Amino acid sequence: MENLFRFADNNNEDFFSRRCIWVNGPIIVGAGPSGLATAACLREQGVPFLVLEKEDCIASLWQKRTYDRLKLHLPKQFCQLPKVPFPEDFPEYPTKKQFIQYLESYSQRFEISPKFNECVQSARYDETSGLWRVKTVSARTEVEYICRWLVVATGENAESVMPDIDGLAEFGGEVIHASDYKSGEKYRGKKVLVVGCGNSGMELSLDLSNHNASPSMVVRSSVHVLPREIFGKSTFQLAALLMSWLPLWLVDTILLILTWLVIGNIENYGLKRPSVGPLTLKNKxxxxxxxxxxxxxxxxxGDIQVVPGIKRFGYGQVELVNGETLEVDSVVMATGYRSNVPYWLQEADLFAKNGFPKAPFPNAWKGKSGLYAVGFTKRGLSGASADAVKIADDISQVWKSETKQQNKRTTACHRRCISQF
Incomplete structure (x- = not known):
């Protein structure tokens, strides 16, 4: 797959040993589900590749930065990666442990062996050579990989977002991000402020309550809360079915009516719905x-208290925008994640400054000069899988065409040599 070239360093006392490695195929940055899906599709097409991963395992977000009780939010058929469905004996909503088991089996099946602990420092396209130059640092070694194609698979949730809130440094108690939360067991009997009301904020608050903690959940803005199932059928599956027949606005209307029938009016409990429908808001x-x-x-x-936005923190307490003050033992920031692409990718066409592709779905998977993006569709694992298939098909067309031409040249040369004897 790769040829190794070592370059002499004039300074023998240099801290790093430097290497330059040619990769015969695309480099995939990230060994999460998106990177694995792309690698598997390339393997099926017979295209060699190299996966670089900054952590020491595949799917590090799932293995290291998720809470114990996590399950897939959507039915398993909408979360499977290309070529391989979930085992039939898995439940409809697989657990975190089961999903990791599925990913490890998937990686083994397609013989995907990432280079772990390889943190990409920079990646830039060299106009002169027409190649990508990807620099990584691993332990005491600095490496520059050179390739024709670069697949960005670091995902939408590469880095935790920690907000800067007035007085937080004076709080005095434990403050963690949701990515460091594992279980509510350690919070029994404690008053915990959960900042954020997305899926993570809701589930952590539920977990805390189930472990006899007293969670207060900060809800600063409006939020759509839908039942996971409506009359025994997955809400996501129902929405997908309706979308195949009806316009978006009508599907939103139907979902909100059914939601009201199932869970009632959530505004009675401090949860204000957005003026825009859930699917429209997701798309926009x-x-x-x-x-x-x-x-x-x-x-x-009342086991989970809904509170408005935060004005400032004080020692062991928080003042809310409505003037109310709460005593708090710990704070969990369920404030989301962001892309880390702007920190290492030197490119301005495919990706915007926020680390997401500029073009909307479904046209965000391909850039210029052999650059691709997978796992940035904001459509979960199904969106990543769809992009992985397209990327592998696109690269393999060029790969197979050039390989075929090379074989023809080799055969012609061989025939000329024989004819001389």
Whole structure:
């Protein structure tokens, strides 16, 4: 797959040993589900590749930065990667452990062996050579990989977002991001402020309540809360079915009517709905509606308290925008994630400054000069899988065409040599 070239360093005392490696095929940055899906599709097409991963395992977000009780929010058939469905004995909503097991089996099946602990420092396209130059740092080694194609698979959730709130440094208690939260067991009997009301904020609040903590959930803006199932059928599956027949606005209307019939008026409990429908909001702003798995009942019973935005923190307490002050033992920031692409990719056409592709779905997967993006559709695993298939097909067309031409030249040369004898 690769040829190794070592360049002498004039300074023998240099801290790093430097290498330059040619990759015979695309480089995939990131060994999460998106990167694995792309690698598997390339393997099926017979195209060699190299996967670079900054952590020491595949799917590090799932393995290291998710809470214990996490399950897939959508039915498994909408979360499977290309070529391989989930095992039949898996439940409709696989657990975190089961999903990781599926990914590890998937990686083994397609013989995907990422280079772990390889943190990409920069990637730039060299106009002179027409190649991508990808620099990484691993332990005491600095490496520059050179390739024709670069697949960005670091995803939408590469880095945790920690807001800067007035007085937070004076709080004195534990403050963590949701990515560091594992279980509510350690918070028994404690007052915990959960900042954020997305799927993570709702589920962490539920988990805290189930472990006899006293969670207060900060809801600064409007939010769509939908039941995970409507009359025994997946809400996502129902929406997908309706979308194949009806316009978006009508599907939104139907979903909101059915939601009201199932869970009632959530505004009675401090949760204000946006003026725009859930699917329209998702398409325009990428905001995913919350799929309720039990938190709403806890809110209705008062076990989870809904509070407005934060004005400032003080020692052991928080002042809210309505003037109310709460005593708090710990704070969990369920404030989301962001892309890290702007920190390492030197490119201005495919990606915007926020680290997401400029073009809307479904045209965000391909850039110029052999650059691709997978896992940035804001459509979960199904969107990543669809892009992975397109990327592999696109690269393999060029790969197979050039390989065929090379074989023809080799055969012609061989025939000329024989004819001379």
């Amino acid at each position: 702003q990428g905001k995913t509606p919350v799929l309720d798995i039990g938190a709403l009942e806890k809110i209705k019973s």
